[in-house]
Amino acid sequence: MTGDLLIRSVRPWPNAPGAPxxxxxxxxxxxxxxxxxxxxxxDVPVADGRGGVLLPAFTDAHAHLDSTRLxxxxxxxxxxxxxxxxxDNDRRNWRSAGASVAERxxxxxxxxxAFGATHVRSHAQVDxxxxxxxxxxxxxxxxxxxxxxxxxxxxxxxxxxxxEKGTADLLDAALRxxxxxxxxxxxxxxxxxxxxxxxxVFGLAEKHQxxxxxxxxxxxxLGAFQVELICERVAALGMWGxxxxxHAFALSTVDDQRQGELVERLAEHDIAVTTVAPGVxxxxxxxxxxxxxxxxxxxxxxxxxxxxxxxxxxMLDRAWQxxxxxxxxxxxxxxxxxxxxxxxxxxxxxxxxxxxxxAPADLVVVPGDTVTGAVMDRAPRTLxxxxxxxxxxxxxxx
Amino acid sequence: MTGDLLIRSVRPWPNAPGAPxxxxxxxxxxxxxxxxxxxxxxDVPVADGRGGVLLPAFTDAHAHLDSTRLxxxxxxxxxxxxxxxxxDNDRRNWRSAGASVAERxxxxxxxxxAFGATHVRSHAQVDxxxxxxxxxxxxxxxxxxxxxxxxxxxxxxxxxxxxEKGTADLLDAALRxxxxxxxxxxxxxxxxxxxxxxxxVFGLAEKHQxxxxxxxxxxxxLGAFQVELICERVAALGMWGxxxxxHAFALSTVDDQRQGELVERLAEHDIAVTTVAPGVxxxxxxxxxxxxxxxxxxxxxxxxxxxxxxxxxxMLDRAWQxxxxxxxxxxxxxxxxxxxxxxxxxxxxxxxxxxxxxAPADLVVVPGDTVTGAVMDRAPRTLxxxxxxxxxxxxxxx
Numbered sequence: 102m103t104g105d106l107l108i109r110s111v112r113p114w115p116n117a118p119g120a121p122x123x124x125x126x127x128x129x130x131x132x133x134x135x136x137x138x139x140x141x142x143x144d145v146p147v148a149d150g151r152g153g154v155l156l157p158a159f160t161d162a163h164a165h166l167d168s169t170r171l172x173x174x175x176x177x178x179x180x181x182x183x184x185x186x187x188x189d190n191d192r193r194n195w196r197s198a199g200a201s202v203a204e205r206x207x208x209x210x211x212x213x214x215a216f217g218a219t220h221v222r223s224h225a226q227v228d229x230x231x232x233x234x235x236x237x238x239x240x241x242x243x244x245x246x247x248x249x250x251x252x253x254x255x256x257x258x259x260x261x262x263x264x265e266k267g268t269a270d271l272l273d274a275a276l277r278x279x280x281x282x283x284x285x286x287x288x289x290x291x292x293x294x295x296x297x298x299x300x301x302v303f304g305l306a307e308k309h310q311x312x313x314x315x316x317x318x319x320x321x322x323l324g325a326f327q328v329e330l331i332c333e334r335v336a337a338l339g340m341w342g343x344x345x346x347x348h349a350f351a352l353s354t355v356d357d358q359r360q361g362e363l364v365e366r367l368a369e370h371d372i373a374v375t376t377v378a379p380g381v382x383x384x385x386x387x388x389x390x391x392x393x394x395x396x397x398x399x400x401x402x403x404x405x406x407x408x409x410x411x412x413x414x415x416m417l418d419r420a421w422q423x424x425x426x427x428x429x430x431x432x433x434x435x436x437x438x439x440x441x442x443x444x445x446x447x448x449x450x451x452x453x454x455x456x457x458x459x460a461p462a463d464l465v466v467v468p469g470d471t472v473t474g475a476v477m478d479r480a481p482r483t484l485x486x487x488x489x490x491x492x493x494x495x496x497x498x499x
Numbered sequence: 500m501t502g503d504l505l506i507r508s509v510r511p512w513p514n515a516p517g518a519p520x521x522x523x524x525x526x527x528x529x530x531x532x533x534x535x536x537x538x539x540x541x542d543v544p545v546a547d548g549r550g551g552v553l554l555p556a557f558t559d560a561h562a563h564l565d566s567t568r569l570x571x572x573x574x575x576x577x578x579x580x581x582x583x584x585x586x587d588n589d590r591r592n593w594r595s596a597g598a599s600v601a602e603r604x605x606x607x608x609x610x611x612x613a614f615g616a617t618h619v620r621s622h623a624q625v626d627x628x629x630x631x632x633x634x635x636x637x638x639x640x641x642x643x644x645x646x647x648x649x650x651x652x653x654x655x656x657x658x659x660x661x662x663e664k665g666t667a668d669l670l671d672a673a674l675r676x677x678x679x680x681x682x683x684x685x686x687x688x689x690x691x692x693x694x695x696x697x698x699x700v701f702g703l704a705e706k707h708q709x710x711x712x713x714x715x716x717x718x719x720x721l722g723a724f725q726v727e728l729i730c731e732r733v734a735a736l737g738m739w740g741x742x743x744x745x746h747a748f749a750l751s752t753v754d755d756q757r758q759g760e761l762v763e764r765l766a767e768h769d770i771a772v773t774t775v776a777p778g779v780x781x782x783x784x785x786x787x788x789x790x791x792x793x794x795x796x797x798x799x800x801x802x803x804x805x806x807x808x809x810x811x812x813x814m815l816d817r818a819w820q821x822x823x824x825x826x827x828x829x830x831x832x833x834x835x836x837x838x839x840x841x842x843x844x845x846x847x848x849x850x851x852x853x854x855x856x857x858a859p860a861d862l863v864v865v866p867g868d869t870v871t872g873a874v875m876d877r878a879p880r881t882l883x884x885x886x887x888x889x890x891x892x893x894x895x896x897x
Contacts, residue, residue, distance in 0.1 A: 175872030177830040381826035409828050410875050422823070428779035430807050432575040474573030477808050 103130025104489035106462065107141040111150035113456045114472045115436065122152055127462035130488035134458060148491050150466040153483045154475045156439060157454040158463040159218035159416035160446025163347050163375040163400025165257075166206040166223040166242060167235035171405045171414060173199040178410055184291060184318070188260055191407040192230050198407075202238025207245045209404050210252070212414030215498045217465035219250045219487040220447050220454075222314070222400070224257035224284055227275045229265045240279050249492040253450055255314045257284035261292040262301050269301050276309040282345075285315035288327055295327050303334040312343040312451075314375075317351065324351025328363055335370040342371040345449055347400075349374045352390075353383035360386060368393040373449040377402035378423040387427065387437065391445075398446030399423055399438075416442050417467065421476050435473040462489040501528025502887035504860065505539040509548035511854045512870045513834065520550055525860035528886035532856060546889050548864040551881045552873045554837065555852040556861040557616035557814035558844025561745050561773040561798025563655075564604040564621040564640060565633035569803045569812060571597045576808055582689060582716070586658055589805040590628050596805075600636025605643045607802050608650070610812030613896045615863035617648045617885040618845050618852075620712070620798070622655035622682055625673045627663045634673050647890040651848055653712045655682035659690040660699050667699050674707040680743075683713035686725055693725050701732040710741040710849075712773075715749065722749025726761055733768040740769040743847055745798075747772045750788075751781040758784060766791040771847040775800035776821040785825065785835065789843075796844030797821055797836075814840050815865060819874050833871040860887040 106127040113123065113135060124139040125132060141147050168191065170176065180190035198205060206223075213221060225236040236256060243252040256275035262268045262285070272283055283305045288298035299315075306313045315331060317324055328351055335344050352363055352374070364386065367374065373396035376385050390397050401419055404412035420442035424435045447454040447463075454463055466484040469475030481496030493499060504525040511521065511533060522537040523530060539545050566589065568574065578588035596603060604621075611619060623634040634654060641650040654673035660666045660683070670681055681703045686696035697713075704711045713729060715722055726749055733742050750761055750772070762784065765772065771794035774783050788795050799817055802810035818840035822833045845852040845861075852861055864881040867873030879894030891897060 175867065175869045175875075177869070177871065178828045180828075379826075380823040405875060410830075410833065410871055411823060411828075413875065425778040425809060425820070426824075428777075430576045430578075430809075432808075435808065469573065471573045471575070473575065473808055477573075477803060477811065 105129065105142070105145045106486065106489050106491065107139060107145055107147045108155070108464070108466070108484065108486070109147060109149050110152050111155035111466055112152065112470070113155040115456070125155065125464070127486070127489040130462055132456065132458055132460045132462050146491070148484050151468070151483055153466040153468045154472055155456065156465050156467060156472070157443040157447070157456060158220065158465045158485065158487065159216070159443050160220035160398060160450065161213055161218045161400050161416050162222050162398030162446035162449045163377055163402060164213070164221055164223040165403045165406065166209055166239050167202055167225045168195065168406035168408060169205050169209040169404040170198055171209045171212060171412070173205070180407060187408050194407050195231070202235050203241035206239050206242035209414055210242045210246050210250065211498045213416070214246060214249050214485060215482070215493040215496055216415040216417060217467070217482045217485050217493070218416045219463045219485065219492065220450055220452060221250055222253040222255065222450055224255045224314070225280065226259040227256045227268070227271050228258065228260040229267050229271065230260070232271060233275055233278055236275050236278060236280060248490070249487055249498065251452070253281045254279065255282040255284040256280035258286055261286060262298050263292050263294055272305055276305060276311055282312040282314050283309070285313070287317060287319050288315070288330070289323055290319040295330055299330055299334060303338060306340065307338055312345070313340070314345040314347055316347045318348050320350040320354040322355065325355050325359060325363055327351070328366065331372065332366050332370045335372060342451070344370070345373040345375060347375045348377070349385060350382055352385050360389070364389050364393045364395060367395045373398065375400050375446070375449060376423070378419060378426050380426070384427050387441065391437070396445065396448040397441050398449035399442045400446070415479070417476065418479050421479055424476065432471070432473040435476055439472055439476060463487050503527065503540065503543045504884065504887050504889065505537060505543055505545045506553070506862070506864070506882065506884070507545060507547050508550050509553035509864050510550065510868070511553040513854070523553065525884070525887040528860055530854065530856055530858045530860050546882050549866070549881055551864040551866045552870055553854065554863050554865060554870070555841040555845070555854060556618065556863045556883065556885065557614070557840050558618035558796060558848065559611055559616045559798050559814050560620050560796030560844035560847045561775055561800060562611070562619055562621040563801045563804065564607055564637050565600050565623045566593065566804035566806060567603050567607040567802040568596055569607045569610060569810070571603070578805060585806050592805050593629070600633050601639035604637050604640035607812055608640045608644050608648065609896045611814070612644060612647050612883060613880070613891040613894055614813040614815060615865070615880045615883050615891070616814045617861045617883065617890065618848055618850060619648055620651040620653065620848055622653045622712070623678065624657040625654045625666070625669050626656065626658040627665050627669065628658070630669060631673055631676055634676060634678060638677050646888070647885055647896065649850070651679040652677070653680040653682040654678035656684055659684060660696050661690050661692055670703055674703060674709055680710040680712050681707070683711070685715060685717050686713070687721055688717040693728055697728055697732060701736060704738065705736055710743070711738070712743040712745055714745045716746050718748040718752040720753065723753050723757060723761055725749070726764065729770065730764050730768045733770060740849070742768070743771040743773060745773045746775070747783060748780055750783050758787070762787050762791045762793060765793045771796065773798050773844070773847060774821070776817060776824050778824070782825050785839065789835070794843065794846040795839050796847035797840045798844070813877070815874065816877050819877055822874065830869070830871040833874055837870055837874060861885055
């Protein structure tokens with residue numbers, strides 16, 4: 102599945118040596134060499150980067166491909182306020198979304214790849230209403246784009262685990278059916294019993310030897326308490342490096358000292374966090390998290406669905422959003438957001454990306470003369486490369 | 500300067516009658532009729548809206564065209580923190596920006612028009628370092644795009660009025676040289692003497708019979724105090740409807756009761772406010788302001804300059820940003836942001852836009868099937884019309 106490729110005329114960022122515009126040779130799906138006017142080995146395809154900025158490919162570390170309606174006629178937002186109403190609204194409408202889950206997920210995954218992401222972690226709702234249908238749709242989309250992106254799927258109890266009888270068994274079935282991780286959702290605030298909720302989640306993770314990715318919107322001290330509960334289970338089960346907390350609003354809603362303690366706990370347990378750069382909630386303490394060594398990823402969340410009209414598959418736009426929302430003007434801070442949107446998210450998925458020789462040839466070329474300039478322009482991607490093969494060109498999957 | 504035009508196949512928003520896809524006839528620079536399959540009068544040009552959403556044209560109610568470097572090679576952000584350092588950094592660099600003020604302002608104004616704005620209020624820095632050179636550059640850009648957009652220019656004391664001897668005289672000269680309004684900047688927080696600063700500003704406004712647009716970043720009770728000082732001067736001089744407070748962070752940094760009082764004061768004095776949808780500062784209370792009858796406009800602020808790398812000329816993207824930053828999901832709230840970005844800003848400039856018969860034919864056609872869908876897609880504009888003439892097409896000025 103891996104390929105050889107010569108990419109002409111790119112400006113690598115951040116750690117490639119040499120002149121500003123170089124060629125990049127990929128061999129066996131890995132970066133093999135940077136240099137000026139490299140000769141392509143026989144039969145190796147050549148792609149023109151047209152002088153654009155070369156980045157590691159983007160990672161969408163938190164998507165909901167099962168609910169997307171991107172590309173279909175727009176429907177007005179029909180949900181009322183609050184999580185319960187959002188859940189009920191989706192349940193009322195998803196079967197008449199205009200296309201099957203597989204078709205919708207396939208379309209949006211394709212757009213996400215065309216915008217330069219070759220690593221995607223998608224949640225797939227598992228509940229007594231939809232059973233495994235949404236999971237199967239996302240797995241079908243992954244299959245459709247096999248060879249274009251590495252996709253992880255989380256069996257996600259969007260409607261809670263304890264509120265509806267049978268959900269735990271469905272999560273168990275989802276892990277047998279191909280889900281890579283088991284999810285959770287506001288164990289206290291929504292499911293009303295944090296210990297029992299997390300015991301189900303971590304029990305399934307242990308049984309199937311899979312990772313965990315918990316949605317934690319619960320804020321303040323209640324959220325912080327649940328971060329501690331998760332840490333305790335990571336330590337008890339030896340799951341360092343295998344657990345992610347998504348959203349993690351607790352981190353930005355406790356006082357400075359408590360925030361520091363939580364960040365330390367996350368680092369000690371090698372628990373990753375992901376953010377979607379929300380418009381209203383305070384941003385995560387990105388620098389503090391990264392300084393402590395916590396893996397931080399960026400995601401799109403829902404992508405034009407019954408939950409929200411936002412999202413379009415573009416992780417570069419989301420990196421812009423992260424920078425804007427943090428008020429970052431200096432290039433090194435904007436570039437930190439790009440790092441979170443590329444290598445950071447990949448690290449959440451346990452993958453190492455980069456622009457060094459030997460790194461996976463998962464790359465994106467963005468028009469622009471500097472990384473920050475490219476972020477501000479957000480132009481269609483010139484090239485997207487996965488495992489040494491061109492998978493998208495000028496904004497379209499090939 | 501006004502024209503006749505038949506626009507085929509658009510979906511008007513929000514108050515046009517009839518079928519979802521209609522034609523629009525413009526006569527003498529005004530909207531004359533909506534209807535299906537209208538016959539064009541002899542010699543009237545026809546433009547194809549291709550089924551897109553028809554909106555009033557956008558208004559950039561707060562731009563800094565004098566400082567923009569859009570379209571030039573990207574330069575890393577070189578300023579330190581704080582307003583004084585931003586001011587000094589610009590002063591160190593603006594003369595070597597890579598093109599003249601007129602060239603840079605002309606380019607960015609062209610991009611702003613191509614993205615659908617036909618009304619622009621730009622500040623032009625007036626200070627002892629640059630004299631009237633920046634003002635003259637923006638006036639030249641206005642002249643270059645005469646017939647494509649209505650542009651107001653504010654003589655803006657970016658470096659304060661009282662800190663450097665001679666600034667007040669330069670503002671006086673700027674108003675004689677063609678500036679439409681006189682500006683101000685944080686009369687207390689930056690210039691250190693709110694009464695004397697505002698007395699200079701309003702004195703010049705009275706002398707030249709011009710409007711006022713004051714940058715007020717000062718927050719909390721200090722900002723609120725200055726809002727009151729401005730109200731007092733509006734009442735004393737009878738300047739209802741001729742004053743704008745830009746940014747107005749005070750409104751979102753006082754308690755709820757005080758906020759209500761300030762909104763009432765603004766409404767009583769018909770003082771407009773503009774926002775740039777900042778990423779970090781709390782949003783203005785948009786609904787409360789509009790409910791009270793306060794005119795609210797949206798602007799781009801600096802557009803890729805020595806102050807900030809953000810901004811690209813696209814007011815539809817800025818409307819998206821306003822909606823995202825407020826957490827708006829419901830269509831009527833996203834549409835409110837579009838209304839602020841179109842008719843709201845025009846009202847700040849004392850102009851009435853709309854989609855009713857008799858309204859000025861300042862229009863934009865955006866690909867999409869609904870307004871909110873068009874905001875989320877942010878596709879290149881199909882058509883931009885100013886005073887009944889097509890001024891941009893498929894994202895390019897014509």
